[in-house]
Amino acid sequence: GSIINEAILATQEDLILSAHDLDLQGQIYADGNLDLQAQNSIKIRDSEQSPFIAAATENLTVQGNEQVDIFALNNANSIFFSGSDTILRSTEQVGGDAQYFSGGHFRVEKLDSTPGTLVSPYDPKIRTRGDVSFDSYLGASLHIFSGGSVNISNDIVITTTESEKNSIQANITLSDEQTSVAIDGSRELTLDIRAGVLGDLLPETPEVLGDLNSFIPSSPNIDRPSSGSGIKVGSITILGQQGTPARILLTNQYQADSDLSNGNIVIDQSVLSANSGNIFIDSRSDIKIGGPTGFTSLTENISGDIFLLANRDIIGDTFLSGSTSLRGDADDAGSVTLTANRSIDVGLISANSVATDGNARNGGTINLKANESIETGSISSDSITISGIAGTGGAISIDSGTYVETGSVSVNAVGNMGNGGSISIDSESYIRTNAIFADSLGNPIAGNGGIVRLQAEENITTGIINTSASHPLLDNILRTGNGGSISLQAGGDITTEIILSSSGSSFNAVQTSGNGGDVDLSAGGKLSTETINSSAIAVSNAGDGGKVQLEALNGNLTIDGRINSQSASATEDAGNGGRIELNALGDFEIEGDINSSSLAPSGTAQNGGNISLEAATLNIKGDGQGDTITTSSFADGTSDDAGFVQLEALDGNIIINGGGINAQSLSGSNGNASNGGQIILESSNDLE
Numbered sequence: 001g002s003i004i005n006e007a008i009l010a011t012q013e014d015l016i017l018s019a020h021d022l023d024l025q026g027q028i029y030a031d032g033n034l035d036l037q038a039q040n041s042i043k044i045r046d047s048e049q050s051p052f053i054a055a056a057t058e059n060l061t062v063q064g065n066e067q068v069d070i071f072a073l074n075n076a077n078s079i080f081f082s083g084s085d086t087i088l089r090s091t092e093q094v095g096g097d098a099q100y101f102s103g104g105h106f107r108v109e110k111l112d113s114t115p116g117t118l119v120s121p122y123d124p125k126i127r128t129r130g131d132v133s134f135d136s137y138l139g140a141s142l143h144i145f146s147g148g149s150v151n152i153s154n155d156i157v158i159t160t161t162e163s164e165k166n167s168i169q170a171n172i173t174l175s176d177e178q179t180s181v182a183i184d185g186s187r188e189l190t191l192d193i194r195a196g197v198l199g200d201l202l203p204e205t206p207e208v209l210g211d212l213n214s215f216i217p218s219s220p221n222i223d224r225p226s227s228g229s230g231i232k233v234g235s236i237t238i239l240g241q242q243g244t245p246a247r248i249l250l251t252n253q254y255q256a257d258s259d260l261s262n263g264n265i266v267i268d269q270s271v272l273s274a275n276s277g278n279i280f281i282d283s284r285s286d287i288k289i290g291g292p293t294g295f296t297s298l299t300e301n302i303s304g305d306i307f308l309l310a311n312r313d314i315i316g317d318t319f320l321s322g323s324t325s326l327r328g329d330a331d332d333a334g335s336v337t338l339t340a341n342r343s344i345d346v347g348l349i350s351a352n353s354v355a356t357d358g359n360a361r362n363g364g365t366i367n368l369k370a371n372e373s374i375e376t377g378s379i380s381s382d383s384i385t386i387s388g389i390a391g392t393g394g395a396i397s398i399d400s401g402t403y404v405e406t407g408s409v410s411v412n413a414v415g416n417m418g419n420g421g422s423i424s425i426d427s428e429s430y431i432r433t434n435a436i437f438a439d440s441l442g443n444p445i446a447g448n449g450g451i452v453r454l455q456a457e458e459n460i461t462t463g464i465i466n467t468s469a470s471h472p473l474l475d476n477i478l479r480t481g482n483g484g485s486i487s488l489q490a491g492g493d494i495t496t497e498i499i500l501s502s503s504g505s506s507f508n509a510v511q512t513s514g515n516g517g518d519v520d521l522s523a524g525g526k527l528s529t530e531t532i533n534s535s536a537i538a539v540s541n542a543g544d545g546g547k548v549q550l551e552a553l554n555g556n557l558t559i560d561g562r563i564n565s566q567s568a569s570a571t572e573d574a575g576n577g578g579r580i581e582l583n584a585l586g587d588f589e590i591e592g593d594i595n596s597s598s599l600a601p602s603g604t605a606q607n608g609g610n611i612s613l614e615a616a617t618l619n620i621k622g623d624g625q626g627d628t629i630t631t632s633s634f635a636d637g638t639s640d641d642a643g644f645v646q647l648e649a650l651d652g653n654i655i656i657n658g659g660g661i662n663a664q665s666l667s668g669s670n671g672n673a674s675n676g677g678q679i680i681l682e683s684s685n686d687l688e
Contacts, residue, residue: 006050014058022064027053034060034082041067044098051077052098058082059104063089065111072098073123073166085130093117093138099125099166105148108134115153123162123185129199130226136234141185143168143192148226149263150195154234158189161244168192174282175253176309176339181280188247189240189275196229196252196260196284229256229284230263235291238273242300246277253282253309262311264288276302276334282309287316287340294320294350295334301325303334303353303364314340314370318377321364322352330355333364333381333394340370347377348407351394352384360385363394363411363421371401378407378434383418390418393438393450403429404456408463410437411450417442420450420467420484427456430492435463438484439500441471449484449501449517459492459525466498467517468533470505477510483517483534483546493555494523498530501546502564504537513538516546516565516578526555526586534565534578535595542569545578545596545609557584557615562592562623565609566599566630574600577609577631577643587652588615592623596643597632597662605635608643608663608677616651618683622658629661637671649683 002021005028009015015030022042028034034056036042042064046052052072054060060082062068068090072078080086084104088094094108097120106128108116115135118124122140126132129147136154141162144150161167167186172194174181183192229252238246250265265283270291273279277295281287287310295304303323308314321334333351338344351364363381368374381394393411398404404427411421420438425431431454438450449467454460467484471477483501488494501517504510516534521527527550534546545565550557565578577596582588596609608631613620622628631643642663647654663677 025050025052027051028055029053030056032056033058036062038064040065041069044070044072046072046075046078048074051075051079053077053079053081055079055081056083059084059087061087061089065091067092068094068096070096070098071122073163076166086128088116088118090116093119096120096124097122100127102128102130104128105130106132121160123166125168141188141190141192143185143190144194145197146195147197147199147257148195148260149228149230150193151232152234153232155237156191156233156235157237157239158191158246159239161186161189161240172249172251172254174251174280174309179307181249183247183249188245188277189238191236191248193231193250194252194254195231196257196263198255198257226260228261228263231265233267235269236267236271238275238277240275242275244275246273246275246304248273248277248279251280251282252284256284272296273304274300274302277304279304279306281307284311286310286313289316292318292320294318296320301328301331303331305334306336308338310340312340312342314338314344314346316346318347319349322350322354323361324352324354325358326356327358328355329358329388330360332361332391335365335367337367338369342370343372344368344370344374344376349376349379351381353391355385355388357387358385359388360390360415360418362391365394366396368397369399373402374398374400374404376406380410381421382410382412382414384412385415388415390415390442392419393421395422396424398425400427400429403427404431406433408434408437412437412439412441413447414441415443417445417447419447419481422451423453425454429456430458430460431456432461433463436465438467440469440481442469442477442480443471444476444478446471446477446480448481448514451484453487455489457491459494460488460490461495462497464497464500466500468500468502469514470502470510479512480504480510480514482514482543485518487520489522491524493525494521494527494529496529498561499532501534502536503543510538511540513542515543515575518547520549522551522553523555524553526557527552527584528558528560530559531561531592532559532563536567536575539570540572542567542574544575547579549581550583552584552586554585556586557582557588559590559592563590563594566595566597567606568599569603570601572600572603574598574603574605574635576606579609580611582613582615584615586615587617587619588613589619589621591621593625593628593630593658594620595630597630597634598640600635600637602636604637604671605633605639607640608633610643612646614648614650616649618647618649618654620656622656627659627662628656631677632662632664632666633674634664634666635671636668639665639667639671639673641665641675642677644678644680646680647682649685651684653685654681654683
């Protein structure tokens with residue numbers, strides 16, 4: 001048969017209600033164990049006038065073999081309370097819209113005691129002094145406060161906000177003592193899991209029970225052993241109504257119980273939101289995520305911030321905080337912040353703002369900081385648009401207490417008027433990266449190239465580095481901004497591929513160019529690079545070439561290519577050639593030419609840049625296409641001074657192959673030439 005109860009039942013001992021069906025709307029108290037058992041289904045309801053209360057000083061078990069259907073949110077005093085464990089048990093998923101307080105553990109399980117599924121469409125809250133465990137969750141914003149560990153072995157899916165009258169609002173300060181997280185499950189799609197919380201912060205008896213004269217519970221079992229402070233989840237997905245922000249907080253650092261072992265926070269698969277929002281994970285030990293983390297939607301333009309803080313290691317897969325719009329303008333990309341007291345080992349990180357049919361905004365900020373090593377896949381914070389106006393590439397900062405190894409690193413701006421971003425990498429050991437891009441690829445106007453700065457106590461090894469302002473694939477670019485600056489400082493060796501910091505390009509028609517960006521490479525050991533181009537080239541007016549300064553303080557300096565810091569205009573005026581300074585304690589060798597000229601065959605030219613080379617021996621091979629070293633100022637109109645050339649071999653020969661040295665000031669019929677540059681060659685041995 002069935003049991004229907006709307007009254008108050010209380011006993012000073014164990015209490016069992018068992019029937020084929022249970023329909024409960026009253027209040028039930030047991031000073032011992034309380035078992036609510038239905039061979040078929042159990043239905044529990046409250047009302048605005050009357051709360052539903054199930055309270056036991058020991059274990060509380062709610063079992064419906066075929067169905068558990070709980071909705072007890074109409075009255076703020078409705079509660080499920082146990083001094084020891086609370087267990088919700090059914091063959092099928094458990095409907096559990098209620099507030100739960102357990103002095104021991106909280107479990108949702110099947111009849112065979114394996115973990116079960118909790119479904120709560122409106123507003124669940126779980127508070128327990130022990131551990132929390134179930135298989136999966138589907139429903140509204142979820143709050144779990146656990147004095148022990150939390151283990152949800154499969155999916156958590158948040159589909160809606162919680163009701164406002166029962167919502168939790170709080171501001172949580174993370175363990176860095178700087179970051180504050182606002183929690184409001186009625187306004188945001190919220191997953192709020194706090195594990196390892198100090199037991200004294202969880203009341204021994206809910207206030208509503210202390211006011212009841214008919215039942216005074218004994219002290220709950222506050223000594224229930226916990227398995228630690230870890231959080232383990234299969235996957236997390238936010239799938240709520242668009243326009244409602246998402247917020248995920250996983251922490252075992254909130255009011256942490258120091259007597260518990262330092263548990264990890266582990267997500268086996270992904271942490272993904274189809275809504276814009278924020279993800280915060282704060283761990284007293286490791287953070288391990290097996291799949292993508294971030295914000296992604298096939299139909300909506302979303303983005304968000306990702307913030308991970310680990311007392312030990314961060315191990316992850318892909319991080320996505322960008323904004324992609326298939327129709328209309330994109331938004332600013334979100335930020336990615338990963339901070340670890342030990343190491344960071346993650347895959348791809350993407351914080352791009354991308355618009356296929358509209359304007360792009362700014363790339364996001366990416367900050368990685370670890371006291372030990374940092375290893376990543378490719379990192380990008382680009383601003384990209386196919387047909388509109390681009391924003392600014394983001395800012396990427398990497399700071400490692402030992403070494404850094406990354407894939408490609410990119411803060412490009414692709415689209416009209418966009419600027420490249422900034423990249424800063426610091427290492428107390430070595431840096432090894434693939435290509436680095438901070439360029440502006442604009443049509444019809446390119447903005448400024450970005451800034452690249454790398455500093456390592458030991459070696460630096462990179463692929464191509466590009467901070468140029470140009471568009472090498474298109475003609476008729478109206479204007480390019482300045483090329484960005486590049487600085488590499490290494491206590492050991494530096495090895496790079498091609499370096500580009502130019503404005504404009506010799507491969508297409510740029511009407512007006514800005515200045516080439518400065519290039520500064522300083523190696524405590526040897527330095528090996530390829531072609532360096534910091535030129536400014538345009539059809540009409542060209543800016544100044546960028547300064548190039550290379551030094552190998554305790555080794556050879558080798559350039560497998562050429563150095564070009566010239567300023568060149570095809571039809572109007574050229575700026576100054578860039579200064580070139582090359583110094584090595586060992587030998588110097590370059591395969592190509594060195595050019596810091598100012599060239600304007602149809603206009604006026606300014607000064608050629610000075611060239612200074614100092615090394616044990618100098619071997620300048622040239623490419624055989626003209627002058628090997630050029631600091632000239634050449635114009636159809638007035639030409640300014642050529643730069644000087646100073647070559648000094650401290651302990652060997654000076655060898656110059658191919659063409660000669662050109663330090664002339666030359667003018668056509670429409671102007672006057674100025675001074676040629678001084679040429680100084682000093683060698684302890686031969687000049688060839």
